Amino acid sequence: MTQSAGLKFRQAIQANQPLQLVGTINAYTAMMAERVGHKALYLSGAGVANASFGLPDLGMTSLNDVCEDIRRITGATNLPLLVDADTGWGGAFNIARTVREMTRAGAAGFHIEDQVMQKRCGHRPNKEIVSQEEMVDRVKAAVDARTDANFFIMARTDALQQQGLDAAIERAQACVEAGADAIFAEAVYTLEQYQAFTNALSVPVLANITEFGQTPLFNTAELAGVGVKMVLYPLSAFRAMNKAALNVYQSILANGDQKAVVDSMQTRMELYDFLNYHSYEEKLDSLFAQGKNK
Ligand SMILES: C[C@](O)(C(=O)O)[C@H](CC(=O)O)C(=O)O
Ligand SMILES: [Mg+2]
Numbered sequence: 001m002t003q004s005a006g007l008k009f010r011q012a013i014q015a016n017q018p019l020q021l022v023g024t025i026n027a028y029t030a031m032m033a034e035r036v037g038h039k040a041l042y043l044s045g046a047g048v049a050n051a052s053f054g055l056p057d058l059g060m061t062s063l064n065d066v067c068e069d070i071r072r073i074t075g076a077t078n079l080p081l082l083v084d085a086d087t088g089w090g091g092a093f094n095i096a097r098t099v100r101e102m103t104r105a106g107a108a109g110f111h112i113e114d115q116v117m118q119k120r121c122g123h124r125p126n127k128e129i130v131s132q133e134e135m136v137d138r139v140k141a142a143v144d145a146r147t148d149a150n151f152f153i154m155a156r157t158d159a160l161q162q163q164g165l166d167a168a169i170e171r172a173q174a175c176v177e178a179g180a181d182a183i184f185a186e187a188v189y190t191l192e193q194y195q196a197f198t199n200a201l202s203v204p205v206l207a208n209i210t211e212f213g214q215t216p217l218f219n220t221a222e223l224a225g226v227g228v229k230m231v232l233y234p235l236s237a238f239r240a241m242n243k244a245a246l247n248v249y250q251s252i253l254a255n256g257d258q259k260a261v262v263d264s265m266q267t268r269m270e271l272y273d274f275l276n277y278h279s280y281e282e283k284l285d286s287l288f289a290q291g292k293n294k
Contacts, residue, residue: 006150009080009108012039013182013204018224021206023234025051026069027076029241031274034077040108041077043069044234045084046121051238059119063089063098067105074106082152084234085110087117088138095138096145099153109152111184111206112138114159114171122186123213127158132171136178143179154206156184161214165193169200176203182230187214191226198227206230211239 003011013019021040024030025047033041046057048066055061066083074081083102088095095112102110113119114135116128129135135155142153155175159168172183182204185197198205207228209217223231244264251261272278 004148004150005074005080005106005108006103006148006152009040009082009152010150012080013229015039018207018220018228019230020220021082021230021232023047023232023236023238024073024081025235025238027072028274029237030073030077030079030081033237034079035274039079041073041079041081042232042234043073043081043083043107044238045086047235047238048084057121059086059117063094063101067101070102070105070107080108081106082154083107083110085112087115087119088112088142090117092137092141095141099142099145099151100147103147103151107151109154109181110142111154111156112142113156113184113186114138121213122156122158122208123210123215125161127161129158129162132174135171136174139175139178139180152181153179154182154184155180156186158186160185160189160193161187165196169197172197172201176201182206184208184232189214189216191218191222194223194228195226204229206232208232208234210234211236 016039019040020038021042022033022038023042023044024033025044030041043066048069049055049057049061052065052069053061070081070083085098085102088098114129116130120127139153139155155172157168157171159171168185172185175183180203183197183201184206185194186208188194188207194205194207205228207218207223209215209231211217220231247264248258248261252258
């Protein structure tokens, strides 16, 4: 029997401490991440909104929008994919549907957060969160809806900014009691705060090391030292790709050709290598040859 994505993800957490999760906003970047040796992938809600729809990360994309990107990525790689489910797209029935649909699309698990439906990026000011009871209900709805016992349910708390460390940890503990497999401690400022989360919790804790946010760019050794088990880089490659693309567009416009930026490009051969292009072409050649011999 093939292993479920959720089981693969659980094994990856055990085998890699901390486990790095890199954001892959499309199938091709996911293939590159897999090829260079990453063990787990992440589909960012901000990434789906920004890259696939040109929208800000304000809860404007739908479950179907995200599932489409999940299917594309899981169809192209064998790595487990953790998915950003934002607030779960509604009440208990919607959250249950999110679990089932994401499982069907091939996700290994998701994280669901305690922001109000009108959410924003976790590193922006003035976030509003729902009550602890409501967040616990979200987690319970997700846990009850599992169709694969290994589908990984991560509870994200955005409470630190508004309510402080003790309240955020208390929430996280309540989510664990409700069945969460892990805690995503959002917008944490210091290693000591991570240590406080990991000391208080019996499940793995994820650190979101997103750039230009509230959290310093701690490295894996520092984070492992305070007991963090997963480290997330949700938009790192996306940000770099964007800057590279902008540079190319500007250069073509300014110079009338692309010569100045060719060196910054992945070559055709490199692209084909990641795509296994040549194995397809060999097959095509042999089919053509068979046709001619008839
Ligand atoms: C992790 C995150 O939820 C995402 O959608 O990728 C974002 C990342 C970001 O905006 O930098 C977040 O809210 O932290
Ligand atoms: Mg998000």
